Structure formats: structure tokens, C-alpha cells
Amino acid sequence: MKYKALIGLEMHCEISETNTKVFSGAKNSYSDIPNSNIRPVDMGFPGTLPVVNKEAVRKALMASMILKCQQPEYMYFERKNYYYPDLPKGYQITQETKPIPVGIYGELKFDFEGQEKVVRINNIHLEEDAASTDHFGSYSTIDYNRAGVPLLELVTYPDMHSADEAVAFLEVMRSIYQYAGISEADSKKGQIRCDVNVSIMDIDKDETLPSNWGTKVEIKNVNSFGGVRDAINYEINRQIELKEDGTYDSMEQQTRRWDEELGETIYMRSKVDAIDYKYFVEPNIPKFKISDEWKEEIRKSIPSLANERKERYIKELELSEYDATILVKEKKVSDFFENVLKENIEPKVASNWISSIMLGNLNKLEKEISDIYLTPKMLADLINKVTKNEISIKQGKEALLQSLEEDKDPNQIISDLGIKQIGSIDEIEKIVLEVLTEQPNAINQYQEGKTNIIDFLVGQVMKKTKGRANPSATYDLLKKKLEGK
């Protein structure tokens, strides 16, 4: 490989965890019913005015702090002016880099393929989302539910070199937004959208000198992590081909869009035709001071993030790094795990049930943890039944799978089926004696040293009890009898 790619990201993430929108009193909530979460200001009716949602600012500042950015002394908002039907006011209220937005100049460190990766953050700013549009042949529809939803835009330096690195960055950011209670960060709900900048340069040149960088190509509106990966790979290959053809140097700085269906980036406009957004400070929002006390209060309220939880799982709960990594990958899984622990389940046992059994099943069923009926309490009760030998592990697993499939309480499934493990020694002993009477040959063989015949005898007990006898108690009892104790 003669070339190296430089990749920068603009990651937009809706702040979903506020009650209301960023400049409007309308509910901030995803809804399937179009135009149900709207107020006059969301549709730009004449005379309406923006009112800043303090909670959205708080969450934006928290994100800024987590990314080790500098926070401003005063908060300003700006207008970005352009015409589009999804933008009811004809401008978007956003922030520019001067005056400074909620954060500038930070960094994000994360593990990538066993190495520490640092991506520098240019800025993070708070803005409002546009309405969503659907286009049908001869007409289009507009849904203003999304208009005014708080949006965080994060702009990185071109510090990533591969699609995998870029996706890893996005995954870490998604986890941060989820753990910090800022956003569900669900790309299926359109809460995450990215613009990707890609350029390539000769591999032997010094990338710390911007003069060595290639021509920046911006790819707009990539709406899934898979899309980010494919778009970057496509664009790197496209640019390499231009290099090989000798036409790279004549390529102009440009904006392209990612066509998911074609799997191609498509030319939109050149830098020369870039829109002049005519930014100016929003006059309807007076600048307001971000006090040191408030900043401190926000800083103290940052919840423990994935990495901290992972460390705790390893150190305090003595889980393996592998299990801990799986448990913290999604906040909802980690929360589920912690809630199971609250029911006095051993961490290792809980981890086993969740990371290998439950998540495996969800994967198979193509379900999300947020979609399931099962509660941590139900799972804890199920685990308790197994540890108390009331049911076998196999029955427990089957009940769990059925519960995930059919949205039922697994404990209900068990009691409905009358499944109950025979745990009492007396009951098992009765059956063991029956089996031993029926199988004199087996006893002989055992006494001749063929000790693995005991497995056959356990099987016979199971057969008689339809699998309800506790296997280990059965084994112990058989052994005792066979050895004449």
C-alpha cells in the first residue's frame, strides 16, 4: 500500500434524554404519528421565539467535559441561514466556532486492536434538528416531530486512518452518549448521522504537516455505522484509482453523498459552490454565563462510563476481561446485569447467564435488549431456581429462550409446565434403588472396574423421572450405593 487515508468525522447525535426540544416546549420523543410532537415555534409560525432548554445545554456541556474540551464562559447561539422545506424558520439555530460553542479542542482516547488510539476533537456544538421528509414520486411529506430536537454535532480532526478505526470511534462515542444519559444513540431511529471526510496521501510523507494532505472529500448523510465503513472504503479505493490514473491532483475539493443501494459515493457539489450560510449571532437568545459552579456540578454528575464499569467488573467482581467487555458494550446490558446483581445473584453466575445465554439468544432472535419482556428480577428468580436445584440448567435455558421468544416470564413458563426438579434425596433414592434392582449386570460391571457404567445408570434414573432428577445428586447417590457405602 503506497497510500494512507486521513479520515475525519462529523458525528450528529440527537440528545434524546430531555423532556422537551432544544428551543421549544414540544415533547422530545420519537413518534410514529407525524406532526404530533410540535409547537408553533417548531413550524416557524410568525412571532414565535426560541427558548433554550437548560437540560439540553447541561447534557451538551457534559459531553464536552467527557471529551476533555474547553467550555465557554458565555453561551451563544448562531443562525445558519438556508432554504429547505425541512427547515421551517429558514435558518437553523446552531453554534459556530467563534464565539466558542459548548466545547472546543478535546480528545477521545480508546482501545483499538489492542492499542491506545487518540482522536482529537475540534469542537462539539449544540443545535436543533430539522424536520424529516419523505419523497414519493410526485410529492413529498414533511414531519415536524424531529424539527427542534436537540442535536450534538461533534467534529474531529482527520486523525483516523481506516474505516475500522472510524467505526470504532463512533462505537465508543455511542457508548459515551448512552452511558452519560445523553442519548439512546439509536441509529435505527435516525438519532445518529455522520458526515465523513476522506483524503489520501503518500504513505511515506509526514501527516502532521497539513501541506502533505490530499484533497478533502466530504461525504454527507451517512446514517449507519455499516454505511460509514462502506462509504470510507469505497471512497479510499476511488481516490486510489484516481492516484493510479494520475488524475488525483486535478480532483477538486468536493461534497459527495453516500448511496446505500448503489454502494457508491456520488458527486453533489464542488467547494466553489459551497453554500454561504450567512451566520450571525441569534438575537432572540441573550448570551448567558456558564458559571463555574454549574460547570462543577455538571462535572460531578457525570455517571461512570463503560470503561470505568469494565474495570470495576474485572477488579471488584472478578469477571474475566472478555465477559466484562461484552457486558459493558451496551449500557442497557450492563444496567440489566447490575440489576440482576441487586437480587443477590453471584456476579459470575449472572454474567454467564447474561453474556453467553441471554445475549446469544437475543442475537439468534434478532431482538434488542430494549425490546424484551424479561426483567432482571425474572432472570434472577430463574437463576435461583437453578442454583437451588429446583430445575436443571437445561430447563432454565429452555425457559429463558421461550421467554425471550414469546415475551413471557420464564418462571411462569416453568410453573405452567409443572417442571420441577426432584431435589429431595429420599425421592431420588427410591428411584435409584429401583434402577439398581433392574440392572444387576451394571452393578457387576461397575464392581469389575468399569466405573463409567455409572453414566448409563444416571441416564436410566433420568429416563424414569423424565429428566426431573437432579443429575449430580443422582450421581452421588448411585456412587454411594455401588460402592456399598
Add this chain to the structure above:
Amino acid sequence: MTYMDKSIKEIHEALVNKEVTPEELIKESLSKCHVLQEKCNAFVTILDNAKKMEVTDNLLSGIPYGVKDNYSTKGVLSTGSSNTLKDYVPFFTATSITNLEKAGAIMVGKTVMDEFGMGGTGTTGHTGIVRNPWDLNRMCAGSSSGSAASVSAGVYPYATGSDTGDSIRKPAAYCGIVGYKPTYGMISRYGLFPFASSLDHCGALARCVEDVAIVVDAMKGIDKNDMTSWDSSNIHLYDSLNGNVKGTKLCYIKEICDINNYPNASLELKEHLHNFMNKLKECQSLGIEVEEVSVDKTLLNALASVYVVISCAEATSNMSNLTGIIFGPRGEGNNYIEMMKDYRTKGFSPLIKRRFVIGSYVLQSQNKDRYFHNAQRVRRLLVNEWNKLFEKYDAVILPVGSGPAKTFDDTSNMLDKNTTILEEHLQIGNFGGFPSITIPSGFINNLPVGLNITGKCYDDEKVLNIAYALENKFGYKGQIAKEVKENEI
């Protein structure tokens, strides 16, 4: 017996004493609305089915009033005098109008204005020009033209206005009435169609200082829907009018008031400034100290351009919501760009389009620093200059305009660059958000002229009290337009 030509207090007493009922007042007011409409075209909408309100202790209860057509009024056509909103009926009411409703006031008309408040002539509204009740061949100035005309004609005691450059205070002068815009943010702008948000003020026009005080007392108040509004619950405009101005210090600016600044001065201008100087002497007789001060002429000369740059820039952005997609008559075209273009091309008057072009030009990235940012810098310098004056003086007193109302065919004065400062200085009140009031100060050729008193932010009580004292001294309180009066409206 008529009541609509009386003061609020007089009408209230008549209501309380049951000399007259709110229904009778509505009837009188509506009938005068229709007569005035024939003569002056002051209304976009006359509310013939206006409902009576109970008479309470509130001075405004049961009394009719007018609303400038850029206030959003639920269920009542609100056009901003623009074709772009010619059929727009809002589903929410401006906060200040809701406050008046709560006081028991009765809206009977929506008044014509210059389209969206842009323009100072009263000739650009989509329903036609507004004529001055004192002389039908003259303008009212603008943009609160219909409000000024109707109040001066005695249709009702007061009307709301809005003021981005001088849109309340200039038409008030030309119509011989009182026009007051309080400190920025004292009245919520929620529901006021925006022109230039950092300069826009709500306010009132009435025939005496007491009345604007009563009206603004009712309109004002902090509003959760307007972040620039503030809590003024400790300000009581009407209650603090006592006429006691002894020891008050006023200043006037030489570069604006001295006749020697205007070598080609018309006779009207000479009389106007002469009258102003005489009025200053009357101030002194009340125990007010009046001093002449000097302000850098270069700074003053920049004023009008600063206003154009800032107001056009904000206007072009503020009116980007007018696309005909969500409201307004939808334009025709094969795609959204063509539809928006069609709607805006047909809907806006040429004057507004010119301002949009200027606004876009000064905000373009290659021009922004030179025009927009410099304008903001000069705005700050001018405001600082005025604030310095307020350290020494209670208020600045200046003549309004360069004489009485202009005739429709006379453009000579408007083109006279020499009088620009005189015509435009009220804009400083918008730059700084200062409380500012115009009161009648006499007549030139039987036409009213006015003077203006502007104080520092939050000093509204003081500014109004000075105006109150001067009004009593000058003796032009409660006057009704003579032309109309002679024809017995």
C-alpha cells in the same frame, strides 16, 4: 356625547358610573373605524363582531383599542400588511395582547402598517396607503401608520405599535399624539412578527402620557416564551407619574439641533427647530436644567447606515420562514425552490426585496466583517456615547424628524442628505434598547410636530414622568386630528 375621544381614565369613570356601557363604546368605536377607513385606510380588519368585556377595577376594562397588524391574534386575520400573509389567521395570540385581554380591553381593529414594519411612510401596506387624518394629502409616517392615524382621529384612546427604528415614535409625532416604546424586553415580543429582532420593540400610541403608561403597564411583564423579556414587576409607570421634575437634567445634541447644520434648511425645518428651542425654554421654566452637548459628527453620520445594515441583515433571516410551504398562499412550481420563489416574488413589495438583497449582501462571508460586524461595532460606540450622556443627564431631548408630516408627492426632504441625522436619530433608542417617548410639541402650518425624550435602560418611570410634566406644560394633551374633527367623524 362621545367617549372614544376621551382619555382612558375619563372613559373608565364613565363606565364605572354607568354613564355608558362597553357595548355602546364598541358601537361608537366601530362606527368611527368605518368612517376613518373611508378617509384614511387605517385598517386591515375592523372587528364588527367585537365582544364586550366586563367592567372591572382595571382602567382598560371594557374599552376598545386597536392592534397593529403585525401582532399575532388568534382567530383574527394578521397580515403584517403583506400579501405573503394576506389570508393568515393565527392560532395563537401575542403575549402582550393576551395581557391586554386579561385587563379586559376590547380589540376592535387591526391597523395598517408598512409591510412587516419596513418603511417609514405608511405607503407600502398590501391594502394601500394610509392617509394622515390632519391632512389627507400627507403621510402618517410609519410603520405604525394605521395605529397613529386611528388614535389621532379619536377612534379609540390607544393602539399598540411596534418600533424597530422609530415606527411608533415618528408617526406619533406626525399625527400629534404620544408614542412610547419602553426598554427592550419590558414587553414580550412573543407573537410580534419580527422585523429585526435585536431592534424590535412593542409599545403603544395614545393621546396622552398617562394613557401610554396605563397601556404599557398592562402589556409588559416577563414571558417564558421570550428570553429577552425581563421582570418589571417593580416598575409602575402610571403610579409613578407625579409631574415632579425639578432638578431633572436634560441635554440636546448640537450636531442635530443647531440650525447651522442645515445650510439649505426649508422654512418648515427652520420653524421646527425654532419651535423645539422654544420648548426647551418651557422646560427650564419647570425647573429642568437643559444643556447643549456635542457628539462626534462622524459617529452620528454613520447611524443611518448602521441601521440599514443590521436591520436588513436580521430581516432577511427573520423572514426566511415565509416560504408559502406551511402557511401563506402556496406558490406554484415544479419543485420547492420554484414554489418558494414564486410565492416570495409575488408576495413581497419591491422595497422589502431591496432590503433582503442588502441584508444578504452584508452577511455574505466576504462582506460580513466589513459591513455587518462593523455596523455592530458602530452600534456599540453609539450606545456607549448615549450611555455616557445618561451618566450626566436624566434624558436626551431631541426634535422628531425635520418638520411635520410629508405630502405623498413630496420627496425633497427625504432626499436631502443633510437632514438624515434629524430624520434617523431615533434609531439610537433601538440600538440601545432605551426607553423613548414622543409627545406633541406644537404646530407648523397647522400640522402637528413632536419631540422625543430618551433615557437609559430601565429608567422608564423617569422618562415617562418627564414627558408627563412637559405635556402638561405644552398643552397639546388629548388632541384629536383637526381635519377629521371639522368633518365630524
